[in-house]
Structure formats: C-alpha cells, structure tokens
Amino acid sequence: MKGSSKLEFVISLALIFFHPQFALSHDGWVEISPAIVETGQVATIALIQGNHANEHRSYRIAGKWDQKHTTLVIVDPKGKENALTDRLIDLGEDEEKIGPKGPKGFFLAPFIPNSEGLYQAIAKQVRTVQQGDGPKLLTIRTAKTAFASFKLPALSGAKNLKGFDRMLGGDDGLEIIPVTNPVGIFSSSSVTLELRHKGKPISGKEIALIRKIDGFASVQDRTTDEKGRVAFAVGPADFYLARVKIDEESPRPDGQKDKSSYESTYVFQVFNRP
Amino acid sequence: MYSKFLIALSSALLLFSLHLRGGLAWAHAYPAVSIPNNGATVKEPPREVRIQFTEGVEIVFSQITVKGTTGEVVSHGKLRQLADDTLAIDLKPLSPGNYTVEWQVLSVDTHVTEGLLRFTIGAVGK
Numbered sequence: 001m002k003g004s005s006k007l008e009f010v011i012s013l014a015l016i017f018f019h020p021q022f023a024l025s026h027d028g029w030v031e032i033s034p035a036i037v038e039t040g041q042v043a044t045i046a047l048i049q050g051n052h053a054n055e056h057r058s059y060r061i062a063g064k065w066d067q068k069h070t071t072l073v074i075v076d077p078k079g080k081e082n083a084l085t086d087r088l089i090d091l092g093e094d095e096e097k098i099g100p101k102g103p104k105g106f107f108l109a110p111f112i113p114n115s116e117g118l119y120q121a122i123a124k125q126v127r128t129v130q131q132g133d134g135p136k137l138l139t140i141r142t143a144k145t146a147f148a149s150f151k152l153p154a155l156s157g158a159k160n161l162k163g164f165d166r167m168l169g170g171d172d173g174l175e176i177i178p179v180t181n182p183v184g185i186f187s188s189s190s191v192t193l194e195l196r197h198k199g200k201p202i203s204g205k206e207i208a209l210i211r212k213i214d215g216f217a218s219v220q221d222r223t224t225d226e227k228g229r230v231a232f233a234v235g236p237a238d239f240y241l242a243r244v245k246i247d248e249e250s251p252r253p254d255g256q257k258d259k260s261s262y263e264s265t266y267v268f269q270v271f272n273r274p
Numbered sequence: 275m276y277s278k279f280l281i282a283l284s285s286a287l288l289l290f291s292l293h294l295r296g297g298l299a300w301a302h303a304y305p306a307v308s309i310p311n312n313g314a315t316v317k318e319p320p321r322e323v324r325i326q327f328t329e330g331v332e333i334v335f336s337q338i339t340v341k342g343t344t345g346e347v348v349s350h351g352k353l354r355q356l357a358d359d360t361l362a363i364d365l366k367p368l369s370p371g372n373y374t375v376e377w378q379v380l381s382v383d384t385h386v387t388e389g390l391l392r393f394t395i396g397a398v399g400k
Contacts, residue, residue, distance in 0.1 A: 026302065026385065063302050066386075095389065102304040102328075102387060127386050129335050129378070131353075137335045137380060247384060256334065261384035 026050060026062050027243045029265040030072075030123050032147045035183060036158060039116055039149045045084065047072065047107040047123050047143070057208070058215030059241070064092045064105050070125045072109060075168055077117025084109040113149035118161040118183065120146045122168045135256040140173035145267040148183045155274050158183040171199030174262035176207070176242055182268040185234060192231045193242055193266065194224075201228025205244055212239040237272045241265055303327040303359070303381035310393035319368040319395050323349065323375050330358035335380035338363040343372050370397040 028049045037043045047070070051060045067088060074082040092105015113119055125141040146164055150157045164182050169175040179192040195202050203224050209232045211218035222230035234240060243265045250258040307326040310316050323340055333355040340349035340363065351364040361379070373395070378388035 026383070063385075102302055129380065129386055131334065131337050134334050137384075137386070139384060139386065259335075259384065 027241075027245075027263060027265050028065050028123065028125060028141050028143050029241055029243075029267050030121050030143045030145045031239065031267055032121055032145050034147070034153075035269040036148045036150065036153045036155065037113060038153045039113055039151050042110050042112050043119075043147055043149075045072065045074070045109045045111055045121050047088065047109075049106070057210055057219050059210070059212050060215075061104050061106065064090075064103050065107060065123070066125055066127065067107065069127045070123060072121065072123045073168075074111050075120045075122070075166075076113070077115055077119065077163070079163075079166075082111070084111060113147075116150050116157075118146060118148055118163050120144065120164065120166070120168060124169060124173070126173075135252060136258045138258075138260045139263075140261070141263040142169040142173050142175050143265045143267075144168065144176065146178070146182045155184075155271055165194070167196065167199065169264075173198070174244065174246055174264040176244065176264045176266035178266065178268065179229060182266075185268055185270050186273045187235065187237045187270055188233075189270075190231055190233050191240075191268065192229055195228045195230070195244060195264070197246060197262065202246075203228055205246060207242050207244045209234075209240055209242050211235065212241070214238075234270045237270050239267060239269050241267045302383065302385050302387045303329040303331050303379050304387060304389070305377065305391060306359075308375070308391050312391040313393070315394040315396050317396055320365060320393075322362050322364050323391075324356065324360065324362040325375075325377060325391070326357075326360045327379060327381070328359070329381045329383070331355075331361065331379040331381055333361065335386070336361060337376075337378045339376045340365060341374050341376065342368075348373065368395055370395045 026049050031046045033044050047065045048061060049063045049065055051058050051062050072084040072088060074084060076082060087109045088107040090107055093103040095103050123143045127139045129137040148158045148161060161181055161183055164178050167175060175196050177194045177196060179194050185191050195205055195207060203226045205224045206221050207230050209220045220232055222232060224230050246262045248260040252258060305325050306328045309324040310320050323338060333353060338353055338361055339347060342348050348366045348368055349363045350366055354362045356362055373393055375391040380386050
C-alpha cells in the first residue's frame with residue numbers, strides 16, 4: 001500500500017469510529033396546497049410527521065403530530081393570526097388500533113384567504129414532562145411554510161411579497177426564517193435561511209435541506225454562519241424542506257439533568273421559471 | 275484501485291459499527307410486548323406490569339400507572355428499568371376486573387409517546 005493510500009485508510013477508519021453521534025428523530029412539517037391560490041378559494045394545510053432526521057432522510061410518513069399539544073395558526077398579510085387548531089381533521093390511523101410502531105398519518109385543515117398577499121402557516125407543538133420532582137423535559141417543535149393569495153393567481157405576483165422574514169414562533173423555541181421570498185424561488189437558484197434560537201440568530205448549527213421527490217439522494221447539510229444564516233442551491237421544481245434540531249441539558253443540584261429539545265422545519269416550493 | 279477498495283471497506287466497517295451501536299433509535303417508542311398482554315384476560319392477578327418498547331427509553335422521563343375500573347391507582351412503588359427498552363411497575367394485590375395501563379415514555383430521540391393498554395383478571399372458576 002502506498003503512503004497516500006495508508007493515509008486514506010487511517011482517515012477512513014477515523015471517520016468511521018469517531019463520527020459524531022447521529023441526531024436521529026422524526027420531524028414535523030407543514031405543507032400548503034396550492035402555494036399560490038385565488039383569493040376566496042380554499043387552501044389546504046397539512047400537518048405531517050416523517051423521516052427527515054433518521055436513516056431515511058425522506059418525506060416518508062412516520063408517526064403523527066401530538067394533537068393535544070399542537071397549535072396551528074395562519075398569519076395573514078396584515079399580521080392577523082387565524083387559529084386553525086380546532087379545525088384540524090385527523091386523517092391518520094386510529095390511535096388504539098395500530099400495531100407496535102404507533103399511529104401514522106397526518107392532519108388537514110382548510111383555510112380561505114380573503115385578501116391578497118403573503119400568508120404564513122406556523123404549527124407549534126410544546127410538551128413538558130416531569131415525573132414528581134425529577135428532571136424536567138421541554139420539547140418545542142416549530143414548523144412553518146407560506147403561501148400567497150391573489151385575485152389572479154400567478155407567479156409574477158409573488159415576486160414582490162414582503163413580511164416573510166417575520167418571526168412567528170415566539171422567543172422560546174427554534175425557528176427557521178426565510179431570508180429569500182419563499183413563494184418566489186425558481187429552479188436552479190438559491191435560497192437563504194436564518195436560524196433563530198430563543199429569538200436570536202444562532203451560529204454553528206447544521207440545517208439539512210431535503211427535496212421531496214429525491215429524498216435521501218438530495219440531502220444538503222449546511223452550518224449556520226455568524227449571522228445564523230445558511231444558503232442552499234436548489235435544483236428542479238419541487239417541494240423542499242429544511243430541518244434542524246438542537247438538544248440542551250441543564251445540570252440540577254441533585255446531579256440529574258433537565259433536558260430541552262428544539263426542532264424546526266420550513267417547507268417551500270421551488271417553481272419552474274415562467 | 276485502492277480507492278475503490280477503501281470505499282468498500284469503509285462502507286462495510288460503517289455498517290458494522292452501526293450494528294455494534296445497537297442502541298441507535300430510528301423511531302419513537304411504542305409497546306412491542308407487554309405482560310399482561312394488551313387485551314388479555316388472565317386467571318392469576320399479576321404482581322407487576324412489564325412493557326418492552328420498540329426503542330430505548332429514558333426512565334426519568336417515563337411513567338406507567340395502572341388503574342382499576344373506577345380509576346383507582348393500583349400500581350405502586352418506583353418504576354423499574356429492566357433493560358434499555360423495558361420498564362416494569364409493581365402492582366397491589368388485584369381483584370378480578372378490568373384494568374387500564376397508562377404509559378408515557380421518552381425515547382432516546384427525545385420524543386414523548388403515550389398510550390393505553392388494557393387487561394382483565396377473570397373471576398376464579400370462570
């Protein structure tokens with residue numbers, strides 16, 4: 001074996017046995033259809049949970065959102081919040097009639113935009129768990145997407161939309177915010193996203209971008225810069241999903257650790273150029 | 275030539291190392307096996323309820339409570355972890371009747387799952 005080959009061999013072994021622990025879990029995301037809808041017509045919002053973060057890194061459905069701990073809100077062009085939580089329809093498997101892997105499926109809610117402009121959807125699932133006076137667990141999941149409404153629905157109208165970079169999820173969780181207009185992204189272009197944790201940009205966190213059709217084969221991983229931003233190149237027209245997860249531990253006086261888990265996703269559609 | 279060999283060798287070792295790390299969690303934790311079995315009717319009152327989950331669970335964020343028909347709690351003592359994926363809770367002496375097992379666990383992927391299991395203790399002689 002040549003010297004360089006030996007070096008490659010050692011590096012390979014090092015990568016294998018000292019690679020960072022995979023951050024394995026499921027992600028919850030929100031999809032809206034259509035992404036550009038005629039004002040007064042219905043858009044359908046879907047809350048879906050799947051395999052972005054595990055070995056599949058795909059849109060394969062796994063599990064369901066926990067409806068008891070979930071809220072869904074549509075923010076209209078004027079910033080008014082429209083709660084849809086009570087309108088969610090469970091189209092998943094029966095909670096008590098499924099096998100050992102747990103229920104799978106998704107929730108749907110209809111929404112009719114009454115004015116022109118950008119609408120943003122945010123679903124948030126917050127859970128706290130504590131047994132007695134033991135350590136506390138906090139999990140916060142934030143999933144966002146956006147759509148536009150026009151009297152004459154057309155891509156050309158979406159290019160001047162504003163307000164997509166507004167924080168919607170409060171300052172207690174993790175939130176992906178599009179810096180690029182999410183309803184004006186075309187194939188073979190790029191998209192910039194900003195990650196905020198507890199309201200502030202956070203650097204050094206890995207965001208993955210996954211294309212719906214290609215799944216695993218399309219995954220791009222990028223690390224946020226000092227402004228909390230990442231830029232991705234996007235390929236063919238399709239739905240794309242960005243996801244990130246941060247886990248934190250806080251030591252307690254009794255030697256145990258409180259845990260906090262933050263997840264965030266953002267879904268956007270890439271269009272063919274008109 | 276060497277590069278192809280190294281890629282193949284690396285892939286094989288990676289799969290092997292993942293196999294060694296059998297504790298990796300790919301999904302949420304749900305009951306795979308329970309004793310008494312979900313929906314079962316047993317003749318003898320069990321002394322404990324034992325649940326093996328589909329993934330490893332963290333006991334400090336997990337709970338199993340067993341209740342009788344009127345909602346009285348019939349489990350007692352501390353939850354015990356018998357294996358990475360298996361929990362058990364002791365039971366008070368039980369009478370014939372229907373019982374509900376409320377479980378809530380945190381899998382190692384930091385997702386909380388919960389649900390119900392049921393079992394019945396049949397009357398003696400039936």
